[in-house]
Amino acid sequence: MQMPRPSADILARRASIVARLRALLPADAVIDDPHETRAYECDGLTAYRCAPLAAVLPRTTEEVSAILSLCHAEGVPVVPRGAGTSLAGGSLPTADSVILGVARMNAVLEADYDNRFIRVQTGRTNLSVTGAVEADGFFYAPDPSSQLACAIAGNIAMNSGGAHCLKYGVTTNNLLGVTLVQMDGTVVEIGGPYMDAGGLDLLGVICGSEGQLGVVTEATLRILPKPEGARPVLIGFTANEIAGACVSDIIKAGVLPVAIEFMDRPCIRATEAFAHAGYPDCEALLIVEVEGSDAEIDEQLGLIRQIAARHDPVEFRESQSEEESKKIWLGRKSAFGAMGQINDYMCLDGTIPVSELPRVLRRIGDLSREYGLDVANVFHAGDGNMHPLILFDANKPGDLETCEALGAEILKLCVEVGGCLTGEHGVGIEKRDLMVVQFAPADLEAQMRVKDVFDPAWLLNPAKVFPLAASAPRRAS
Amino acid sequence: MSSDTLAVLRPETEAELAEAIRLASGPLAIRGGGTRPIGRPQPGALLETGALTGITLYEPGALTLVARAGTPLAEVEAALAAQNQRLPFEPPDHRGLLRTGGEPTLGGMVAANASGPRRVQAGACRDSLIGVRFVDGTGTVVKNGGRVMKNVTGYDLVKLMAGSWGTLGVLTEVAFKLLPAPESAATILWQGLDSASALRLMAEALKTPWEVNAAAHLPDQRTMLRVEGFARSVAYRADELAKALAPFGRSVTLDAEETATLWAQIRDVAPFHDQDGDVWRIAVKPSEAAALVARAGGEALYDWGGGLVWLRVGEGVDLRARLGEFPGHATLVRASPETRRRIAPFPPEAPAIAALTRGLRARFDPRGLLNPGLMDA
Numbered sequence: 137m138q139m140p141r142p143s144a145d146i147l148a149r150r151a152s153i154v155a156r157l158r159a160l161l162p163a164d165a166v167i168d169d170p171h172e173t174r175a176y177e178c179d180g181l182t183a184y185r186c187a188p189l190a191a192v193l194p195r196t197t198e199e200v201s202a203i204l205s206l207c208h209a210e211g212v213p214v215v216p217r218g219a220g221t222s223l224a225g226g227s228l229p230t231a232d233s234v235i236l237g238v239a240r241m242n243a244v245l246e247a248d249y250d251n252r253f254i255r256v257q258t259g260r261t262n263l264s265v266t267g268a269v270e271a272d273g274f275f276y277a278p279d280p281s282s283q284l285a286c287a288i289a290g291n292i293a294m295n296s297g298g299a300h301c302l303k304y305g306v307t308t309n310n311l312l313g314v315t316l317v318q319m320d321g322t323v324v325e326i327g328g329p330y331m332d333a334g335g336l337d338l339l340g341v342i343c344g345s346e347g348q349l350g351v352v353t354e355a356t357l358r359i360l361p362k363p364e365g366a367r368p369v370l371i372g373f374t375a376n377e378i379a380g381a382c383v384s385d386i387i388k389a390g391v392l393p394v395a396i397e398f399m400d401r402p403c404i405r406a407t408e409a410f411a412h413a414g415y416p417d418c419e420a421l422l423i424v425e426v427e428g429s430d431a432e433i434d435e436q437l438g439l440i441r442q443i444a445a446r447h448d449p450v451e452f453r454e455s456q457s458e459e460e461s462k463k464i465w466l467g468r469k470s471a472f473g474a475m476g477q478i479n480d481y482m483c484l485d486g487t488i489p490v491s492e493l494p495r496v497l498r499r500i501g502d503l504s505r506e507y508g509l510d511v512a513n514v515f516h517a518g519d520g521n522m523h524p525l526i527l528f529d530a531n532k533p534g535d536l537e538t539c540e541a542l543g544a545e546i547l548k549l550c551v552e553v554g555g556c557l558t559g560e561h562g563v564g565i566e567k568r569d570l571m572v573v574q575f576a577p578a579d580l581e582a583q584m585r586v587k588d589v590f591d592p593a594w595l596l597n598p599a600k601v602f603p604l605a606a607s608a609p610r611r612a613s
Numbered sequence: 614m615s616s617d618t619l620a621v622l623r624p625e626t627e628a629e630l631a632e633a634i635r636l637a638s639g640p641l642a643i644r645g646g647g648t649r650p651i652g653r654p655q656p657g658a659l660l661e662t663g664a665l666t667g668i669t670l671y672e673p674g675a676l677t678l679v680a681r682a683g684t685p686l687a688e689v690e691a692a693l694a695a696q697n698q699r700l701p702f703e704p705p706d707h708r709g710l711l712r713t714g715g716e717p718t719l720g721g722m723v724a725a726n727a728s729g730p731r732r733v734q735a736g737a738c739r740d741s742l743i744g745v746r747f748v749d750g751t752g753t754v755v756k757n758g759g760r761v762m763k764n765v766t767g768y769d770l771v772k773l774m775a776g777s778w779g780t781l782g783v784l785t786e787v788a789f790k791l792l793p794a795p796e797s798a799a800t801i802l803w804q805g806l807d808s809a810s811a812l813r814l815m816a817e818a819l820k821t822p823w824e825v826n827a828a829a830h831l832p833d834q835r836t837m838l839r840v841e842g843f844a845r846s847v848a849y850r851a852d853e854l855a856k857a858l859a860p861f862g863r864s865v866t867l868d869a870e871e872t873a874t875l876w877a878q879i880r881d882v883a884p885f886h887d888q889d890g891d892v893w894r895i896a897v898k899p900s901e902a903a904a905l906v907a908r909a910g911g912e913a914l915y916d917w918g919g920g921l922v923w924l925r926v927g928e929g930v931d932l933r934a935r936l937g938e939f940p941g942h943a944t945l946v947r948a949s950p951e952t953r954r955r956i957a958p959f960p961p962e963a964p965a966i967a968a969l970t971r972g973l974r975a976r977f978d979p980r981g982l983l984n985p986g987l988m989d990a
Contacts, residue, residue, distance in 0.1 A: 250816045250900050295765045306763065308772065309740045324965040329898045331732060331920045334942035335962055336970050337739060340772020344765050364822045384674030390697060390793035432846045487761040490675040521763040559763035574766055582755040583768040589972035601767065
C-alpha cells in the first residue's frame with residue numbers, strides 16, 4: 137500500500153511545529169515522544185503502520201479550532217482520529233502529519249426526551265450514547281460491531297451501520313446536526329435539534345466523508361424509544377441459494393425484521409468450534425430478529441415460520457427465553473473472534489443486490505479455491521452488506537499480498553453485479569485504489585470538488601478515499 | 614414561470630440533456646412536472662426533464678427501485694402498490710397547496726426533498742434515496758451511490774442532490790430503498806386540544822414503544838396519531854396509545870380507510886388549499902413550535918409531532934422579522950412571484966455556511982446556469 141512521501145520541509149520543522157502546538161494546549165494534550173506517538177501509528181487495519189509527527193488530544197471545540205488553524209498556517213496535514221477502530225485505515229497517519237484525536241471529548245451535553253435527541257461531544261463511544269439514555273427507555277440506533285469501543289466521531293466520518301440498520305438506518309439517517317471545525321479553524325454549526333437541516337444538505341455530505349471535510353466535535357443525534365421486546369429465530373438450510381431465497385421471500389411478505397444475519401458453512405463450523413452456540417451443522421443459516429410486544433413478535437415469527445417452511449429448513453429454532461436468545465446471537469457475535477483464533481483474517485465489506493447472493497457466494501467459492509485461501513461468509517443479508525472473511529497467515533511471506541489480491545477480486549465482483557466496494561467500513565486506504573472500478577473519472581472529480589470547497593489545500597486526511605494518482609494534482613498544490 | 618418568449622428544452626435522453634446544458638448560453642429554469650414553483654422566480658429558458666421517463670429496475674425482493682427522473686410519481690406508486698410496497702417517506706402532492714397543474718415527477722420530488730407525515734419515523738426523501746445520476750452545470754454526467762441500501766463508497770453526493778432544487782445539477786435517474794406496505798393502519802384522534810396541549814400529547818406519544826409513525830395537529834384543533842402494521846398489532850398499539858394518553862381526553866380510533874384519506878389531506882396541507890394568504894414551512898424543535906407560532910401569528914398546521922409547521926399568514930408578510938432567532942428555519946413556499954422577489958423564500962445562512970454553499974455551486978455549476986439564485990437569501 138503506497139502512501140505519499142512525507143514532506144522533508146515539514147519533518148525539518150518538526151520541533152518548531154510541536155513547540156507551537158504546546159503553546160496552544162495544556163501540557164498533557166501534545167504527544168511527540170516517539171515511544172508515545174507509536175500508539176497512533178495504526179488503527180484497526182494493523183497491517184499498515186506509520187508514527188505521526190505528533191498527536192494532539194484537545195478537550196474543547198476551541199482547542200480543535202486553534203490546532204487546525206495552526207496546522208493550516210504551517211501547511212501540516214492533519215489526520216483526525218476517533219477511537220482508532222477503523223478497519224479501512226481511515227486514521228492511518230503519515231510521518232509528516234499531526235494526529236488529532238477527539239477521545240478526551242466525551243461529554244453528554246444535553247439529552248432531551250421531549251424532542252428525542254441527545255447532543256454529545258464526538259469522542260464519546262457509540263455504546264455509551266445509548267448508555268446515557270437507556271435508563272429512561274431510549275437508545276441510539278446505529279450499532280456497529282465495534283460499538284463498545286468506537287467513537288461517534290468515527291461513526292460520522294465513516295457513516296457507520298450495524299446489524300439493526302435494516303429497520304433503523306445508518307448514521308446519516310440518525311444524525312441531526314454537527315459542530316464542524318474546518319481546516320482553517322472556522323467553526324460552523326450545521327443542523328440541530330430539528331428535522332431537516334435546511335439549505336443544501338451539507339450534513340449529508342459531511343457524514344461519510346472520512347474526516348476529509350472537517351473535524352466534527354459535537355453531534356446532535358436522534359434517539360428512539362426502546363421496543364417492548366425483541367426475539368430472534370435461527371433457521372438452517374441445505375444451501376446458500378435457499379437461504380437467500382428465504383430472505384427475499386420474508387422481505388416480500390411485508391415483515392420488516394430489525395436484523396437478518398447470514399452465515400455460511402465455513403463460518404458456522406468455525407464459530408461452533410469456538411463458541412459452542414449449538415448451531416446446526418448445515419450449509420447456511422439465518423438469524424432473524426423481530427421486535428414488538430409478545431403478541432406482535434408471535435405474529436411476525438409465525439409468518440416467518442410459514443415462509444421458511446416453504447424452503448425446507450433443516451432447523452427452525454425459535455427462542456423461548458432470554459437465555460436462548462443470547463445463545464442464538466452468541467455464535468454470530470463471536471464469528472470474528474472465532475476466525476481470529478484460527479488464523480489472521482481480512483474482513484471485506486462490499487454490498488450486493490440481495491438477488492445476486494447465490495451467484496456471488498458461488499463465485500467467491502471459486503475465487504477462494506483459485507487463490508488457495510479459505511473464505512468464510514457472515515453478513516447482513518437483509519441489506520446485502522457482505523462480510524467475507526479471508527483467512528491467511530501473516531507470518532507466511534506473500535500470504536498478505538495474496539489475500540489482498542483475492543480481496544480486490546471479491547470487491548470487483550460486488551461492483552460487477554451492481555453493488556459497491558464498501559457498505560459500512562469506509563474506503564480509507566484499503567479500497568482507495570479500487571475506487572476506479574466503481575467510479576468513472578468524472579464521478580471522482582465531482583467528489584473531489586467537494587473537498588476543494590471545504591479544504592482547498594487538501595490538508596485533512598489527504599491520502600485517503602481517492603486513488604493517489606487522482607488526488608495528486610490537488611495534494612501537490 | 615413565464616416562458617412564452619423563451620425556448621423550451623425537453624431532452625429525451627441523458628445525453629441530449631447533457632448536450633443542452635453544454636450548449637446553453639444563458640440561465641436555465643429546471644422543471645420536472647412544474648408542480649412546485651418555490652424559491653426566487655426563474656427567468657431562464659425552460660429545461661424540462663418530463664421526457665426522461667421509465668422505471669429501469671424494480672426488485673421487490675431487494676426493496677429497491679430505480680427510475681428516470683422524469684417518471685411520474687403516480688406511475689411509480691402504482692407499480693409499487695401492485696407489489697404491496699411503497700416509498701417510505703410518503704411524498705406529498707403540492708398541487709393543491711401551490712395551485713399548480715402538471716404531474717409530479719420523481720426528479721422534482723427529490724430536488725425538493727419532499728417528505729410527508731411518515732418522515733417523523735421513516736426519515737425524509739433523502740434518507741430513502743440511495744443513488745443518483747445527474748448532469749452538472751458543465752454538461753458532465755455524474756453518478757453517485759447506486760442501487761444497494763448500504764453504501765459508503767466515496768462521498769455521499771446523493772444527499773447533497775436531494776433538496777438542492779436543481780441548483781447543483783439536473784437529475785436524470787434516481788434510486789430508492791422501499792418498504793413493504795402495511796396490512797392495516799389506524800388513527801387515534803382527539804378533538805378540541807389547544808396547540809400547547811397537542812404538542813405535549815404528540816411528544817408523549819412519540820416517546821412510547823408503539824411506533825407512532827405520524828403525529829399532527831390541525832387548525833380545527835384535531836390532534837392525530839397514526840400506527841401502521843399487521844392488523845392485530847395496529848389494534849393493540851392504538852389501544853395502548855389511547856389508554857396511555859387518556860389524561861389528554863377521550864379519543865376515538867379511525868379505521869384504515871379513514872386513516873388513508875385523513876393523512877393524505879395532512880400530507881398535502883389540504884386545510885390551506887382554499888384559504889388566501891402566503892404559506893410558510895417551518896422546521897423547528899417541536900417543544901418550541903407553539904411559542905413560535907404565537908409570535909408569528911397566523912394559522913398553523915403542525916406535522917411531524919410539531920417538528921414541521923405549515924403557517925398561513927397574510928400576503929406579503931415578511932415573517933422572518935417576527936420569528937427572530939429560533940432552533941430551525943423557515944421557508945416561504947406559497948407566495949406571488951412579486952413577493953418571492955422581495956422576500957427571500959429560503960432562509961439566510963450563517964456566513965461560513967453561505968461560503969460553503971457558494972463554493973459548491975461555483976464548482977458544480979461554474980457558469981451559473983442551473984436555476985441561478987433560486988435558493989438565494
